Each structure stands twice: as C-alpha cells, then as structure tokens.
Amino acid sequence: MSQRLLIDNVRVRYGEAVALDGVSLDVSAGAVVAVVGPSGCGKSTLLRCIAGLEPLASGRVELGGRDLAGVPTHERDLGLMFQDHALFPHLSVSANVSFGLSMQGRSAAEQRARSEELLDLVGLGGFGDRSVGSLSGGEAQRVALARALAPSPGLLMLDEPLGSLDRVLREQLTADLRRLVRELGITALHVTHDQAEAFALADHIVVLREGRIEQQGPPEALWRSPVNRFVAEFLGHPNLWRFGGAFVLAPITTISVAADGEIIATVEDREFAEGQHRLIGRVDEAPDTDLVGQRIVFRSDVGPAIGDRVGLHLSAPPRALEGMSPGDTSES
Amino acid sequence: MMPRAVSSVVRVVTVLVPALFLGALVVWPLLSVFSRSLRGVDGARVLEILTRSSTRSVLTFTVTQALLSALLTLLVGLPIAHALARYDFKGRGVVRALVVVPFVLPTVVVAAALDAVFTRMALDLDRSLAAILAAHVFFNVAIVVRIVGGFWATLDRRDIEAAQVLGATPFRAFRLVALPVLLPIVLGAGLLVFLFSFTSFGVILILGGPARATLETEIHRYAIFRQEFDVAAVLAMVQLAIVVLLSVGSARFQRRFVNTGRGVARRRTVRPDTWGRRAHLTVVIALACVVIGVPIGALIESSLRTGGGYGLTHYRALLEPLPLLPVTAAEALMRSLRFGLAAAVLASIIGVIAAYGVVRGGRAGRVLEAISLVPLGVSAVTLGFGYLLAFTALDLRRSPWLIPVAHAVVGLPFVLASVVPALRAIDDRLHEAAAVLGARPSRISRLIDWPLIRRAVVTGSGFAFAISLGEFGATAFLSRSPSAFTAPLAIFRLLSQPGAALRGQALALSVVIGATVACLAAVLERLRGEEAVLL
Numbered sequence: 001m002s003q004r005l006l007i008d009n010v011r012v013r014y015g016e017a018v019a020l021d022g023v024s025l026d027v028s029a030g031a032v033v034a035v036v037g038p039s040g041c042g043k044s045t046l047l048r049c050i051a052g053l054e055p056l057a058s059g060r061v062e063l064g065g066r067d068l069a070g071v072p073t074h075e076r077d078l079g080l081m082f083q084d085h086a087l088f089p090h091l092s093v094s095a096n097v098s099f100g101l102s103m104q105g106r107s108a109a110e111q112r113a114r115s116e117e118l119l120d121l122v123g124l125g126g127f128g129d130r131s132v133g134s135l136s137g138g139e140a141q142r143v144a145l146a147r148a149l150a151p152s153p154g155l156l157m158l159d160e161p162l163g164s165l166d167r168v169l170r171e172q173l174t175a176d177l178r179r180l181v182r183e184l185g186i187t188a189l190h191v192t193h194d195q196a197e198a199f200a201l202a203d204h205i206v207v208l209r210e211g212r213i214e215q216q217g218p219p220e221a222l223w224r225s226p227v228n229r230f231v232a233e234f235l236g237h238p239n240l241w242r243f244g245g246a247f248v249l250a251p252i253t254t255i256s257v258a259a260d261g262e263i264i265a266t267v268e269d270r271e272f273a274e275g276q277h278r279l280i281g282r283v284d285e286a287p288d289t290d291l292v293g294q295r296i297v298f299r300s301d302v303g304p305a306i307g308d309r310v311g312l313h314l315s316a317p318p319r320a321l322e323g324m325s326p327g328d329t330s331e332s
Numbered sequence: 333m334m335p336r337a338v339s340s341v342v343r344v345v346t347v348l349v350p351a352l353f354l355g356a357l358v359v360w361p362l363l364s365v366f367s368r369s370l371r372g373v374d375g376a377r378v379l380e381i382l383t384r385s386s387t388r389s390v391l392t393f394t395v396t397q398a399l400l401s402a403l404l405t406l407l408v409g410l411p412i413a414h415a416l417a418r419y420d421f422k423g424r425g426v427v428r429a430l431v432v433v434p435f436v437l438p439t440v441v442v443a444a445a446l447d448a449v450f451t452r453m454a455l456d457l458d459r460s461l462a463a464i465l466a467a468h469v470f471f472n473v474a475i476v477v478r479i480v481g482g483f484w485a486t487l488d489r490r491d492i493e494a495a496q497v498l499g500a501t502p503f504r505a506f507r508l509v510a511l512p513v514l515l516p517i518v519l520g521a522g523l524l525v526f527l528f529s530f531t532s533f534g535v536i537l538i539l540g541g542p543a544r545a546t547l548e549t550e551i552h553r554y555a556i557f558r559q560e561f562d563v564a565a566v567l568a569m570v571q572l573a574i575v576v577l578l579s580v581g582s583a584r585f586q587r588r589f590v591n592t593g594r595g596v597a598r599r600r601t602v603r604p605d606t607w608g609r610r611a612h613l614t615v616v617i618a619l620a621c622v623v624i625g626v627p628i629g630a631l632i633e634s635s636l637r638t639g640g641g642y643g644l645t646h647y648r649a650l651l652e653p654l655p656l657l658p659v660t661a662a663e664a665l666m667r668s669l670r671f672g673l674a675a676a677v678l679a680s681i682i683g684v685i686a687a688y689g690v691v692r693g694g695r696a697g698r699v700l701e702a703i704s705l706v707p708l709g710v711s712a713v714t715l716g717f718g719y720l721l722a723f724t725a726l727d728l729r730r731s732p733w734l735i736p737v738a739h740a741v742v743g744l745p746f747v748l749a750s751v752v753p754a755l756r757a758i759d760d761r762l763h764e765a766a767a768v769l770g771a772r773p774s775r776i777s778r779l780i781d782w783p784l785i786r787r788a789v790v791t792g793s794g795f796a797f798a799i800s801l802g803e804f805g806a807t808a809f810l811s812r813s814p815s816a817f818t819a820p821l822a823i824f825r826l827l828s829q830p831g832a833a834l835r836g837q838a839l840a841l842s843v844v845i846g847a848t849v850a851c852l853a854a855v856l857e858r859l860r861g862e863e864a865v866l867l
Contacts, residue, residue, distance in 0.1 A: 053764055074770045079769075099766065
C-alpha cells in the first residue's frame with residue numbers, strides 16, 4: 001500500500017553532464033507531489049532513477065523505509081504511467097491491466113476481478129476484451145493508469161501523463177486522476193513541464209532546474225512567493241519588473257484599469273481569453289518607480305484598442321523577489 | 333532496465349554465440365580461400381593466373397553478361413514497376429505475386445524452366461548468351477519491380493503536384509522532382525541484379541555449358557574437376573574483391589542519395605479509365621505475362637508431356653531408381669526437405685540470438701550485423717569452396733550435417749533481415765513498463781519480446797527453408813555421398829544428360845520444388861504484409 005518516498009542527495013551523471021545534482025525530497029505516504037521544470041531539467045531522470053532504470057552516481061532512494069540500492073526494477077513495487085502510455089500492443093486491454101497482477105502470481109479469477117474493477121474505476125468498464133490498437137488516445141491513457149494502479153503499488157509515478165492529449169480530454173482526465181489518486185490515498189509523484197497540470201493535481205510542488213531543486217512547497221505558497229525570477233516565470237507570472245536593481249512581481253490580479261490609475265501604459269497587443277481581455281502594454285509613466293519602458297500585462301472587461309493609453313492601478317505593491325541567483329539578472 | 337551484471341552477461345552471450353558461429357562458418361572458410369590463393373605460390377604465379385588469356389576472357393564474359401542482364405532486367409522491370417505503382421486495377425495483387433514467383437524459385441528450376449521454353453519453341457539457344465540473359469531477366473525482374481515499384485508507390489505525389497502548381501509541366505515536374513529521387517533507387521536495383529548475375533551459378537552451368545564460363549563456374553571447375561585449388565582460390569578472390577567493392581560503393585551511394593525516411597504519404601493510384609491508359613496497362617501486363625508466365629507455363633506443360641499426350645509419367649518416374657542418380661529423385665526431395673527444416677531451425681535459433689546482439693550489442697552488434705550479411709554478398713560457390721578447404725583437414729567434409737549448416741549460413745541474413753527490424757521496433761518503454769510492473773528480464777523476453785517478434789521469426793525461417801530447398805552452389809561442393817544428395821543436384825544431373833525421359837523427370841522435379849517454394853513464399857508474403865520490400 002501507500003509508502004513514504006525519501007530521496008536523499010541524489011546525483012546522476014550522463015558521462016560528463018550532470019542530470020541530477022544533489023536532489024533531496026521527502027514525500028509522505030499518500031501525498032501527491034508534482035515535479036515541474038522545463039525539458040531537460042532532470043525531472044524524467046528523477047523518475048527513472050526511482051524506478052531503477054537509471055543508475056545513481058550517489059545518494060539514496062528509500063521507499064517505505066526500504067533502501068532501493070541494488071533492488072532491481074521489477075522488485076520495487078512501483079506504478080509508472082508513461083506519456084505515450086506504452087501499452088503492450090499484443091495484449092488485450094484486460095491483459096494489459098492485469099499484467100502486474102500476473103507478475104505477482106495472482107490467480108486468473110483474481111486478475112479478472114481486479115482488472116474489471118480498475119477499468120470501471122477509470123471509466124472504461126466493458127473495454128476489457130478490446131485490442132489496444134482500437135483505443136483512442138484518452139482511452140489508452142486511462143488503460144495505462146489502470147495498469148499502473150492494478151497491483152496497488154506503494155508509489156504511483158506519472159511521467160507527463162496528459163502531455164499527448166488535446167485540451168478537452170486533458171481536463172477530463174485531470175479531474176479523473178485527481179479523484180482517483182485522492183480516493184485511493186496513493187502516494188504519487190507526478191512529473192510535468194506544464195505548471196497548470198501540476199497545480200491541478202498536486203498538494204506539493206517541486207520546481208527543478210538544471211538538476212537542482214529551485215523551490216518546493218504547497219501550490220499556493222509557491223504561487224504567492226516564488227523565490228526567484230525563474231520560478232515566477234515558470235509558474236506563469238507575466239509581470240516581472242526590474243526595480244531598483246532587483247526584480248519585483250505583480251500578480252496579474254492586482255492590476256486593474258482605472259481612469260485615475262497612477263501608472264499610464266500604451267496598449268501594444270491584446271487577446272481575448274477565458275471571457276476577459278488580456279492586454280499587453282508598455283509603461284509610459286509611473287511616478288517614483290523604474291517601471292517606465294517595461295512590459296505590463298493586465299486584464300480588463302472592456303477592451304481598449306491597440307495604441308490606446310490607459311491608466312492602471314495596483315491594488316497591492318509589487319513584491320520583491322529574493323534569493324536570486326546571479327544568472328537571473330538578464331532581461332528576457 | 334535490467335541489473336547491469338545480468339544485462340552484460342546477456343550482451344556478451346548474444347554477441348559471442350553468433351560471432352563464433354559466423355567465425356567458424358563464414359570468416360574461417362573465406363580466410364582459407366584467401367590463404368590458399370597465396371600459399372605455396374609466389375606472386376608470379378598469382379600474376380600468371382590473373383593475366384592468362386583464359387582468365388581475361390572469363391572475366392570479360394562474366395562482366396558482359398552481368399551488365400547485359402542488369403540492363404535488360406531494368407528495361408523489362410521498370411515499365412512493370414511503373415504500371416503496378418500507378419494503376420489501380422483488378423488483379424493487381426495477382427500480377428504482383430506472379431512477378432515475384434521467379435525470384436523465390438531455385439536457380440536450377442529457373443534454368444529448367446528456360447530450357448523447357450527453348451525446347452518447346454524449338455529455339456536453338458542451347459549454350460548461348462541469349463539463354464543466360466533470358467534466365468537472368470526472368471529471375472531478377474522481381475527485384476526491380478519490388479524495389480523500384482515499392483519506392484515508386486510511396487513517392488509523395490504532392491511533391492509533383494506542388495511543382496505543377498508552381499508552373500512546371502508534368503514532364504518537367506517528373507524530371508525535376510521525381511527523377512532525382514527515383515534514379516538512385518533504379519541504379520541500386522540495377523546494381524543488385526548485376527551482382528546476382530555476376531555470381532550466378534546454376535543458370536550458367538546448365539544453360540551456358542563449358543563454352544560460356546564465368547568466374548563462378550570456373551571456380552567450381554578448377555576446384556572440383558581439375559583440383560587446381562590455387563587457380564580456384566585466385567579466381568574466388570578476384571570475384572570477392574569485385575563484389576565487395578561494388579557492395580561498399582553501392583552502400584555509400586545509397587546513403588548519400590537515397591532518402592528513405594519519407595515513405596509515409598501514399599502516392600495516389602489512378603484507375604485505367606481512358607483508352608490510352610487501358611492500352612498502356614494491357615501492353616505492360618502482356619509483357620509481364622510473357623516474361624514470367626511463358627517459362628512457368630512451359631515448365632509445367634513440358635513436365636506433363638509424354639510421348640503421345642499428357643500424363644503424370646514423369647512424376648511417377650521420380651520414384652524409380654536411376655543408374656544416373658545415387659538415390660531416387662523422390663528420396664533426394666525428401667532429403668532436401670529434411671535439410672531445409674534443419675537449416676531453417678538452426679538459422680532461426682542463431683538468427684534470434686544474433687538479432688538481440690545486433691540490436692542491443694552496441695558497436696559489437698554493428699560488427700556482428702556486417703559479418704552476418706557477408707553470406708548474402710559472397711557467392712555460395714566461394715563459400716562452398718571455403719568449406720572444402722577449411723573442413724577437409726578436420727574431416728568434417730564428409731559429415732552430411734555440413735550441408736544444412738551451410739544452408740543455415742546462407743539463410744541467416746534473411747532471418748536477420750526479418751527479425752532485427754521487428755526487435756528494433758519494440759519501444760524501450762514497453763520493457764520499462766513491464767519491469768516496473770514486476771517482470772524479470774527473462775519474463776520480459778518471453779512475454780513482451782517473443783510475441784512481438786514471433787511473426788518475423790516465422791517469416792525469416794520460412795525464407796531460410798526456401799533457400800535451403802533450392803541451394804545449389806554450396807551444395808555442389810559439399811555433397812560427396814548419396815546421403816547428401818539433394819533435389820537441386822538431381823535436377824542438375826538429370827538436365828545435363830541427353831534423353832527426353834531424363835529431361836521430363838528433371839522438369840517434374842522442378843515443378844514439385846517450385847510449387848513448394850512458391851506456396852511457402854505466398855504464405856510468408858501474407859504474413860509479412862503487402863508493403864514489405866524483398867530482402
């Protein structure tokens with residue numbers, strides 16, 4: 001059943017290149033943790049070395065108090081769901097789902113019952129006899145999830161599980177994943193480059209960059225107080241300004257259009273998204289600040305035209321970002 | 333993926349076992365030929381052999397007939413390839429299948445079929461260049477049709493359409509867009525036909541006779557009848573050098589000019605719905621029927637002809653003993669089937685192990701792949717000669733087992749050609765997924781890999797069986813006892829004697845073997861899927 005995952009100072013090298021550089025992580029039993037970062041940050045490597053598919057240069061991985069060093073992949077008690085589902089093409093849907101059970105030596109009747117149960121759980125009741133090739137992308141991904149969950153692994157790992165799906169399917173499957181993971185109380189480690197996916201599923205988020213953890217914490221805390229520009233940008237904050245030699249952050253929700261706003265900006269671009277106008281402007285006037293000339297992104301119910309000058313009001317002062325590393329000072 | 337200790341042991345075994353097999357049965361025999369070509373003779377002797385007028389004329393004739401064969405085959409094959417790729421018509425599958433039949437036929441059967449045509453039409457082509465060329469065209473048209481046609485069919489029609497939209501006339505669009513892509517493929521197919529004709533043995537021995545000697549038949553004659561091993565070895569080396577040079581050159585050329593990564597978009601076929609198209613298609617199908625159908629028809633018809641009419645006399649006679657043959661023809665056929673089975677099983681076992689080595693063995697795997705392809709390029713006669721030299725000392729040459737083993741070596745490239753792509757196509761993630769779900773490496777091989785490559789293994793071993801059934805070149809060297817007398821040897825011996833009754837039996841036996849191989853090929857073709865290209 002659900003286990004605690006402990007990762008202690010793990011390093012992984014590919015020849016000269018360092019893929020993971022001293023990563024430590026404590027995932028308590030039943031917690032859902034998302035590891036996010038741009039491609040190449042080492043997040044998939046982290047999953048692979050937990051699975052024993054990648055050797056560690058140093059460090060320790062423990063699952064449920066058991067040190068996994070020297071334990072081969074097939075004895076690690078894991079579930080893993082791949083981005084491209086990796087279903088066995090020669091097996092039926094139910095044979096895919098019961099594969100792990102059959103490895104545990106469960107009886108045929110048990111396998112059948114459990115695989116039906118899991119297929120019901122992911123909303124694919126009655127799909128058992130179908131061939132894998134006949135499934136749509138979303139169905140294949142659900143089968144992959146059922147297959148990973150069937151043996152009741154101590155840890156469920158999700159490697160970009162929704163990456164290959166279109167938006168509608170993604171949202172459906174995200175909701176199902178959230179429900180399932182919560183209901184089953186399973187420890188889950190979710191790896192993605194999509195921060196929205198991470199926020200939707202996880203109760204703890206880890207931001208990884210070039211093999212190191214930049215910041216970790218509950219989603220809300222991360223969103224409110226990113227420690228540096230990298231994290232803020234990665235999480236999707238549009239308003240990062242240079243201010244007196246440092247960077248400051250103004251959440252888009254704190255900016256509103258007001259005739260008497262203290263900041264005056266010229267609208268350069270606009271789009272309509274999710275029921276509101278999203279506008280990109282360039283700051284013309286901003287008394288007592290260095291904001292003039294910087295980009296400002298804000299929302300509005302009425303859409304000013306490109307070239308219009310608008311007054312903007314900040315409902316909260318921008319917050320300075322701390323703990324910046326030297327490489328963060330260049331303007332993007 | 334698996335514990336490193338286990339995986340490295342597996343890697344060593346999967347490379348080492350096939351490497352030992354190929355080392356003993358390919359590399360060592362060839363080295364024996366090489367050292368024999370140098371041993372005990374000084375450079376002057378080698379030079380003397382090379383510059384003899386007889387050597388020169390043999391070399392000239394070998395190259396000339398191969399060149400003419402390649403050109404004629406292209407001339408006949410290209411229109412057929414084009415029509416099959418362009419038109420969608422009823423019976424397209426039948427024509428495609430028909431065209432491929434000769435290529436799977438044993439060379440002695442091909443020779444017998446052409447012999448039947450000439451006799452039936454009372455053409456005095458015996459011992460002529462024309463007879464050899466006709467047989468080579470009949471045999472090799474399949475290569476041109478399958479390779480060029482297969483590529484033609486995947487040529488992206490939209491490229492040509494794009495050129496036309498940009499203002500090119502259809503002819504210019506073809507010349508500027510399609511031709512540069514097709515030409516290397518056409519040349520590649522032509523080169524393959526050249527190589528096959530260059531190392532052709534059975535056809536030339538039967539249809540050409542002593543007056544039409546090529547390097548291949550001369551190696552055989554010097555080694556077997558004149559026992560002048562040094563001459564045979566020097567000739568074998570000359571032939572090997574030319575084959576290797578051309579193969580390497582061709583591989584380079586193909587890598588540089590052939591962009592095969594793009595066979596995704598399907599070229600549209602058109603229905604022959606205008607008079608012009610119908611006439612064109614009719615002419616091409618008629619050409620295919622004449623080139624392919626006439627020899628096959630003549631073979632079957634002649635095998636059934638008896639003194640006064642038609643009957644199964646010749647087939648029944650296969651069961652009777654003949655002073656000419658050490659065993660009855662039927663016994664030879666049974667022996668061939670048994671050898672074929674043994675060769676297929678051996679080639680599959682080594683082939684599957686080697687396929688793992690090739691796919692997972694890194695650099696060692698690539699070397700293994702290169703060596704395993706050698707039997708494809710080296711002529712069977714050279715290989716047989718190598719066995720003669722290498723195994724005489726060990727007294728293995730008398731072993732009846734050497735023949736199926738040699739057949740397995742010749743069939744191995746076909747098993748690999750079938751299994752390696754299937755194994756490569758298995759996504760690593762399937763292995764990882766299975767491992768995470770609790771499958772040991774051995775179980776992954778059994779539950780994931782084996783079901784996914786099974787079809788390819790069956791296909792490959794089927795081809796190995798068919799090749800063994802018709803193998804003539806190496807067998808001619810190795811068969812030295814009645815217990816090693818195979819059906820192709822029987823056909824050869826029956827054909828090389830005068831007399832209508834013997835000829836009739838040769839043709840009947842050819843029909844039996846030909847039908848067996850053709851049926852097998854049809855089944856395998858179905859297994860392999862329609863779009864697979866030969867080899």
